[in-house]
Amino acid sequence: MDISSYVLLSQEQALRRRLDVAANNLANMNTVGFKREQPVFREYVEKTDSAVKPAKQTSFVLDYGAVHDIAAGAFQPTGNPLDVMIDGPGYLAVEAPDGTTAYTRAGFVKVLETGELATSGGQRILGEGGKPIIVAPEDAGKLSIGSDGTVSGASGPIGRLTVTVFDEANMDPRGDGMFNGASGRELTAAETSLKSGGVEGSNVNAITETTDMIEILRAYQTSQHITDSMADMRKQAIDKLGRVS
Template sequence: MSFNIALGGINASQKDLDVTANNISNVKTTGFKQSRAEFADVYASSIFSSGRAKVGDGVLTSSVAQQFSQGTLDFTENSLDMAISGNGFFATASQIGDQDYNFTRSGAFKLNNESYMVDNNGNYLVGFPVNETTGTSQSSSLATAQPLRIPDTAGAPSLTENVNLSFNVDSRSNAVPMKTGDDPTKTGYVEGRPFNPEDTGSYNTSTSTTIYDSLGESHVMTTYYVRRAEGQGGENDPGKKIPEDDNTYWDIYTTVDGQGVDAKQQDSEGTVIEGTEAEPTAAFSGGGPYQGIRVSFGSDGKPNSDSPGFTDETFRDATVAVGSTYSNGANANQELAIKFQDPQGDRLPTQYASEFEVNFLEQDGSTLGRLTKVETAEDGLISATYSNGDTRYLGQVALVRFANEQGLTQVGGTSWKQSSASGEALAGQANSGTFGAIESSALENSNVNLTKELVDLISAQRNFQANSRSLEVNNTINQTILQIR
């Protein structure tokens, strides 16, 4: 019997050595959880035996239990790396649409050739669907989880249809004269200086913005602002003559990539509103003449409510025929509306005694966007930023927990599968309830304490030697007994 006891001790010591060696070998394995060999004594008895004199029958390995304590975090430069700080596992699937999930703490993810997030074994990381614009979660059930994909482009190009513009023009600006009268010999004749974007003296100031055509190509649209003098205007065209008592008129002109374009203010029926036409431009290398619009400010520096171009606290939208300048095959009929206010209607054009300033400038439309940045929030929400300024929410990383983590079945590759002992997989959002937070650009190191493992290795070795010695002593005793004559 003593042979069996010593042999059981040797086997247990060998198991302890194996577990310790496995821990040490995985000390740098991302997401690895150390194991612990747990032993129990063997004790056999019967109803007719005396327990007072009974000796135990040795030892056996009762369990090799994994320890799911938190590992330290190692921060990296890869935005796709993720670590869980707290409870939970990532869920991965070997194929798209497969719901036979593996569960892991290793967050070393990368993109495959189809832009899906995968681990080193090619398994797809799954997440919950979200609203692409707001990031609002649409489900937190593992049944609705789907592989997370990060497209390297953002949608199709869209042409610019609206430009929101608010500004302050300087009331102290000198007016640019217009031609008054047709006969230079007559008294009061003033030689006009028609607007020409190539003549910096023919306008007071300008500002530019980028617009997009139907193919997503960008163009620079420039608006020019020209202060007009009181009492001036065509002598034979009194409709365009500025009243003597009003010096608050400005003419606004537009060019696209240096080419002149017509701008006009129209009523609901599409008819140009009388009194809103600016003086035509001069002919220049970008063509001409072209039509601009005329706006007016009141004595309070705000848009003049008595002017023809006024509506709803600001100037009417200016319709600009930008497509007439395109030669690349884009939509030649493209028109955009310049809206003289921010989208909320809070910032309106003004004419104060202050330097020219753009208070708000924004346009819609976009080119084809290329992926520039990926971010993962603590709740697992993944957002992608593209070169055209778009930001899209692509999904929310699913986290899973179990009632009994030690009941999970190891499958290799630092992964586990659900078992009857572990209980059902419970999915949820990171950083909520009992689920841990997700750290982006970080990996969870192995939770192996190398110093402790080396001490355990020495202890296991000595146990092995002691049991070997016990086996040797038993053998010597038996030899002695056999040699008795």
Template sequence: MDNALYVGLSRQMTLRRELDIVANNIANANTTGFKVEQLMVRTEPAKPARTVGGSYPVKFVLDDGVARDFSQGALNQTGGDFDLAIEGQGFFKVSTASGERYTRDGRFTMSPEGKLVTQNGAPVLDDGGGEILIDPLKGAVTIARDGSVSQGAERVGKIGVVRMADLASLRKDGDNLYRNVSNDTPQPATDAIVHQGMLEASNVQSIQQITKLIEVNRAYESVAKMMDQTTELSRSAVERMGKVQ
């Protein structure tokens, strides 16, 4: 196969992956706490079948991972007692069957047992790693800007908000959760502000992502056209060689 076709195919593979990422961004434009993603690519030199006077080496395009933008999303008022949003850097800690996970999605609720939990029933953890228990008989729940949870004059816990030394250590784990894949221990996010009755919106800019979707489609079509032209050129060359012989 012609080197140009190999290069074109490598580019099409990355464009298809990028299309999936952009489509996922658009689909999550209204997901609480979702962080926009983008594809990272790199070039890799390779030894091709050489042609006298041709370029050497040929550089192929490869998928080099996904970059995630953790910038602040807009804070929207909901009025819900258990709706929480973080202003600044930091993540809520939750406990799952697979271990401790982190999220910016503050759509919490109270379980029948009185635990503060996520929408999927995972317990929200306090600053010491324990579960937060709420007694409905003790009155309304008030959550301060530092995450302290109170019922009347009684303090019942403090929402655990932590930050990572390196955000690249976080990997998506489903249900709008992240897991820490490094050996670094998350530290308390002392400067983060917790807002009760508010939720953080996705930081996806829908217009930008739709524009990107169009750009990716056009780029894919352009590469496909180039590959078709290369194939046609090779076919014509072979036919001419056959006629000369």
């Protein structure tokens, strides 16, 4: 396999990566709090033997990972006064099934039988100081959540939902609608802005993703056409060499 074949192969691998990301975005267009992903590539330049003419450097495509589009999704009313949407950057902290702290923007909130606030999946929501918020039985049906995250019952404030912000490069999807995060900072009450009574929809645009998939398909077809053309050229060269011999 010559250098040009390796270059085309790296391009096709990058196109496959783009297609996987676009397909995952489309699959999650109705997932609450989902942020569309965008793959990131960079050029990798390999120095070749000085005898190779005319080029002495070859550029390959290197998969550099993916970044999240942090644009907010639309507010979706749910009729549940406990459901919240984060109005701005950041994530709610929850206790993951493995006991670690995970983060999510899916703001479905309910009260467990134990009186603790939790997500729709049953993961306990962590408030200030990483502690769960516990609601007394007499307050369970009279809860409200303020724009600063304060959870109040009939007897007054109970706790506060905290929002943690990160450098998005430090966010790692877990595959269960939650993220692992590192080096985050909890926002103060004055910095926090929540909307209650609904959740944040996905920020995926179906038309954009479908158009991107069409462009990826056309680029792959072009790459395949070039590969076939190169194979024909090799075959013709071998045939001519055979006749000369």
